Amino acid sequence: MSLQLPLLVQPDDLQNHLSEQAPNLLLVDLCKASTYRELHIPGSVHLAYAAITASDHPTHGLLPEPEQLQQVFADHGIGNETHVIAYDDEGGGNASRLLWTLHAMGHRRYSLLDGGLHAWANEGYPCSREMSSVPSASFQATADESAVASRAYILSRLDSPQLALWDARSRNEFRGLSRFSQFPGHIPGAVHLDWLEVMDRQHNLRLKPKAELEEMLARLGITRDKEVITYCQTHHRSSLTWLVLRYLEFENCKGYPGSWSDWGNRDDTPKAMP
16 A cells, blocks of 8 residues: 655654654655765665756756666665655755656655755754665656656747746846856746745745745736746756645646756747846
8 A cells, every 4th residue: 555645744744654664655865965974864865966867068957868767766766656755955956856857757656855854853853874775676767748848848838828937046047147057037928936935944944834835926927727837047946846836736837957057058049138
């Protein structure tokens, strides 16, 4: 029987599941390797963020081929029946990128630890320095494009009134004052909400309450009746904002792998400035 866990798991609930040694549950740490060596949740297996992304310079944050991801998942003990709970130490970007990648490979058994290592450690839950390993597993990827938006897809939908584009970068990046690609600016029609704004800094980097998140998005015209595509510079920060949309039960939401490092390094894509 598969585990029935919510998309967003609280530390106390995770502690209960770990104490019960719930079957088919795997805790995946996406902190920096140095952090994992010093401090991690007992029993968690470390997965390097670089292993779940690909690059084609100057574009970064691309989705690796399914065959590559199958091997990475299998090597880290993630099978098709495994329920993955992911966490990191930077607000959820790394962990959410893993969950988005699992979704793109057809896997639906996943959760995010709300607040990640910050909430777990700061609230007194047990931590370990003991390196964990798990037996390899068998993972068969079934590529699912429902959560993936390509450049071509966005271009084809750019004039649709049913499309909402969420730019999760900093305000200076959105306005073109900070530039990390050849061209500054943002995708025409996009609205801006920095990924940091979905976090509650007074509550150990947990997500803000649902009602507050919904109100923030509604003010920007991001509503459930629209298809929402979220992006940043490489689809790291926007992986968390994609997860927020899933948490709020938006049925039609996608992430853009490559994001502005793809769009902003081409001379054949339209750009907007404030």
